[in-house]
Amino acid sequence: MSEASIYPFKKIEKKWQEAWRKNNVFSASVSCDKPKYYLLEMFPYPSGRIHMGHVRNYTIADVAARYKMAQGYQVLHPMGFDAFGQPAENAAIKNKTHPKTWTLKCIDWMRKELEAMGFSYDWNREVSTCLPEYYRWNQWIFLKMFERGLVYRKEALVNWCADCATTLANEEVIDGKCWRCKKEVVQKDLEQWFIRITEYKERLLDDLEKLDHWPSQVIAMQKNWLGKSEGVEIYFRMKGSDTILPVFTTRQDTIFGATYVVLAPEHPLVKQLIKDSPQEKEILDFIDKVAKETKTVRTASDVKKEGRFTGAYAINPVNNNEIPVWIADYVLMEYGTGAIMAVPAHDQRDFLFAKEHNLELKIVIESQNSKAGRQNELLEAYEGDGIQVNSAQFDGLSNQEAKVKIARWMEESGIGKKTTNWRLRDWLISRQRYWGTPIPVIHCDSCGIVPVKEEDLPVELPDKVEFSGTGGSPLSYVKSFIQAECPRCKGRARRETDTMATFFDSSWYFLRFCSPKYDKAPFDKKEAAYWMPVDQYIGGIEHAVLHLLYSRFFTKFLRDIGLLDLSSPIGDEPFLRLLTQGMVLKEGEVMSKSRGNIVDPDSIIKNYGTDTLRLYILFAAPPEAEMEWSERGIEGAFRFLNRVWRLLDHLDRLPKDAQISPILKKETHRAIKKVSQDLENFKLNTAISAVMELVNAIYREIETDIREAARVAVFLISPFAPHMAEEMWQRMGNNESILSAGWPEYDEKFLREETVTMAVQINGKVRSKVDVSCDITEDELKKTVLSDDKVKDRLKDEVIKKFIVIPKKLVNIVV
């Protein structure tokens, strides 16, 4: 390749990035006469280097931002850094640098990389969550939650990652492993800080209905996570005592088939039941054994269900049958009441356990297809629908009907109560780490837990800390930090040393972007009212339940306390549209450091320029699908951009007598229409192919007057390859940035066709084609088609039964 045929991307990209910065073209402000558009990407953790996932995420968004700007929207497109978190602390231990120094350096580095991609961020609005001017508002929001009873401290079994030396929220435990370090998570009894997110569960579930523009997958995942399940709590009485044992079930229709009861080993009743009994020791040993198992082992489906008989009996309240009480590892304390009624005939887990321990089995639902009397042949539990049998007054009903009636009957007779159970737990937010927002609370021996006064915020992180990397929060060794005065009694007190989970920081950053320098509240109510909700949010699917659930909760809470003024069709939901971009793969695997298959964006930018990288990453696959990295693909994108660039030469050499080509005119307007529609719907890969088609058409008509078509091509490519577009636009004689030149409009009149080629089908198979005028009548069309040689040939002796016309597309002759 000769140098002359390669477009000077290095020079151009630098030139325009500087121009955009100098002229502040991406700064957003409240405007009365323009519609607003808030475009947001999930802000990155400042690891120091951007990877292809970032590139893809931010490029998708940047195209939308530039398109909306060109269309005349007032676009808010901010960027910031989710800057607290463990990697900084680990780096501190390893490199003997302070987490703050390390983080701020990484932020600088990353900001430069993002700028080199030419992204249209309003850098005046940048926020970093690790700075006191940001995290003081974390503390402020925490205090507001505290005031309203949404924050509490409780000793409980919590998830503990020994490797990270800290607690984890349920949402952070994936397959029993730590979401960050992938090491096994254990349960530990600790006193921790929780947020009562469960208070909002109904709203979090119901409002999912409003999110029409979210991927169904994310909606499903959140529903799943909230895990609403409706059933009945049934009260069993213990034989020989007044103790009541409530169990939860969604299958009250099987209550007559309950042949034993099972408690979780941790159930508080267990110790009381076995006290002084002969099997006490054996059972305590069993409980001990189960407690030592990790959750992954305990819940593995291939593990045999183990259990012990307690020696106690419970009374089934519907028929006064005495049934044995067992404990078993397959019943979990944290769900329902920690106790179940076992119906081995109609629940596979109970079935397996009953077989194992020789327990009674009683059929109460008969499948409609099966014959009665197969009790002894059961090979597995029957979990489907059917007709009630052995169920007293409910015999003969369908089980679905019985479900309703039994629930009502239980409520009326005091045997049970309709209950709704949720999977969602309260959110554990305290972490035993340094690099996070200090929880603004003081422990006083006489006053107990006392919140820090609002005017004393922020509680700043002390700079001087030791990072031993061995046990306990580094903050708990900083005497000057711990020593505090009780805000209430002024006595000597102790400052809380736990910090907040970083998901707290990211649950409201989108609101901070509306007024990032505001110092009277987390955000300016008026500014937020103008910009919110986020019109388009773009990020990875990995936050489907974590960040996206917390953010929805925060927004609702902040609205409830009157801080947020939201009036949109989605009410107190923060994100109108959500796009979850697919992952970038190499040889079918996710790019990752550990796999060593990373392609560094910097090297691509160096060799081909950022416009090529941007174009390629969007062209290779639809935004929400996975994409496979291909070096060949990069070259193809680069070739195409060079082809576009060479249009400048052809414009210089335009023949004096060049005529406007009606074909090219049509192609031009068709391209505007197609690209605009595709951009509207984030069909970016096909938008790019439409631009390619236009460029191909220009080259086919290169002898004609291509000026309009070339101008449009530059516009249409501008969201994807903004640097090249700016440069070409300028070289085509324009002084203003293409960003302020608007977006081309298409005119239907150029799209109208005089004639059209219609396919002629006989019995649904294409047999010929005819060129006809667009406004041909059906009679004339029929005549033309039937006089076509190929058709005549085919139809010789056939009788035409039907003649179907799809205007401008095809005719189908049925014989």
Added chain:
RNA sequence: GCGGACGUGGCGGAAUUGGCAGACGCGUAUGGCUUAGGACCAUAUGGAGAAAUCCAUGGGGGUUCAAUUCCCUCCGUCCGCACCA
């Protein structure tokens, strides 16, 4: 087990209120331009066949004049949740 997404050439992918399957790109082939080219230009490119033609959107079935698109069923892949009672 429950829930979600998906299955189209050698490859990435187009086409959805049912209407010409394979747009666009990659790769490949042939030719041109060239001292040369991994640059550029032109042509071809789902499979079978000399051709007419036939076959083809994971498999099978259905609805229809017409199905990649709608329905049923089976197979397969990916993702989320899960001894959740």
